[in-house]
Amino acid sequence: MITVLSGGTGTPKLLQGIKEIVDPSDLTIIVNTLENDYFAGVYVSADIDTVLYTMTDMINDETWYGVKGDTFTTHERLEELSCPELLRIGDIDRATKIQKTLLMQKHSLQESVDIQAGHMGITSKIIPMSNENSEIKIITDVGELDFHDFLIKHQSQPEVLDVVFSEVSPSEGIIDAIRNSDAVIIGPSNPITSILPILSLKGVKDALKETPVIAVSPIIGNNSVSGPAAKFMKAMGIEVSSIGVAKLYEDFLDVIVIDNQDNDLEDTLGEIINKVIITNTIMNTLDTKIDLAKNILEGIL
Numbered sequence: 001m002i003t004v005l006s007g008g009t010g011t012p013k014l015l016q017g018i019k020e021i022v023d024p025s026d027l028t029i030i031v032n033t034l035e036n037d038y039f040a041g042v043y044v045s046a047d048i049d050t051v052l053y054t055m056t057d058m059i060n061d062e063t064w065y066g067v068k069g070d071t072f073t074t075h076e077r078l079e080e081l082s083c084p085e086l087l088r089i090g091d092i093d094r095a096t097k098i099q100k101t102l103l104m105q106k107h108s109l110q111e112s113v114d115i116q117a118g119h120m121g122i123t124s125k126i127i128p129m130s131n132e133n134s135e136i137k138i139i140t141d142v143g144e145l146d147f148h149d150f151l152i153k154h155q156s157q158p159e160v161l162d163v164v165f166s167e168v169s170p171s172e173g174i175i176d177a178i179r180n181s182d183a184v185i186i187g188p189s190n191p192i193t194s195i196l197p198i199l200s201l202k203g204v205k206d207a208l209k210e211t212p213v214i215a216v217s218p219i220i221g222n223n224s225v226s227g228p229a230a231k232f233m234k235a236m237g238i239e240v241s242s243i244g245v246a247k248l249y250e251d252f253l254d255v256i257v258i259d260n261q262d263n264d265l266e267d268t269l270g271e272i273i274n275k276v277i278i279t280n281t282i283m284n285t286l287d288t289k290i291d292l293a294k295n296i297l298e299g300i301l
């Protein structure tokens with residue numbers, strides 16, 4: 001069994017490669033839920049839906065949000081009715097979100113995701129990191145912003161001073177999944193807003209210490225491959241480099257995978273983490289995703 005810790009862009013890219021070489025029924029994917037909230041009347045668990053769509057090859061893997069080829073009739077009609085949505089939700093994507101919202105009237109988030117994954121024919125176990133509601137605030141030079149306001153309304157432009165999020169309980173099964181895994185893969189997701197929330201859950205770090213763990217750095221050079229990870233790391237006083245990532249995970253990390261472009265970091269990283277793998281980590285084709293997945297599995301199993 002392999003467990004993967006995931007956000008909604010970098011790790012799903014890697015999952016596209018992993019699922020080609022690992023039987024999906026041998027995969028558990030623990031997904032960040034920190035940014036989950038209601039928008040336009042539906043429950044939006046963006047990272048979970050991205051993982052659902054990734055595992056069924058429905059994902060729009062240009063934007064890493066929503067369904068490939070989706071239409072936006074409802075979104076546009078809401079705009080015509082002077083009821084604009086902050087999130088641009090596609091019609092097929094909205095059906096997933098409506099179903100989850102309805103299921104959650106009677107079920108926990110985990111149960112709702114299990115039901116949806118079953119309908120979609122997904123055999124991997126997808127575990128939302130928590131069933132509880134949470135909150136994340138980005139403290140910026142223009143004030144305290146909700147995560148999606150920062151990302152969409154403000155286009156990640158404001159200077160970030162701090163990132164704060166609520167403490168939630170881990171959903172059932174996370175600790176056992178980690179403990180019973182042959183290896184845990186921390187995908188190249190945003191260390192602050194996707195991975196740290198999972199690591200902050202009670203018992204997770206202790207369980208990771210007892211399991212072989214490999215992480216792929218989402219940072220190349222001194223910047224993130226995409227998104228605001230670099231801004232968030234800087235605001236939290238963490239060096240924006242694979243060294244900063246390594247220091248964040250050093251308590252439990254056995255192997256770190258960094259990009260060829262960072263080969264000058266090998267010695268310094270070797271002092272922090274047992275094993276350093278240097279390879280191409282830019283996943284722009286299915287082949288690069290599969291190659292990276294192979295390197296990861298060879299490096300940790």
Ligand code: GDP
Pocket residue numbers: 006007008009010011012013047188189190191193194216217218219223224225226227229230281282283284
């Ligand atoms: P979010 O939930 O949409 O914020 O997405 P994630 O947290 O899963 O992923 C965002 C991170 O993925 C960013 O920090 C990027 O640097 C990283 N990322 C995206 N694509 C790649 C890639 O091809 N290679 C690597 N190494 N990192 C990537």
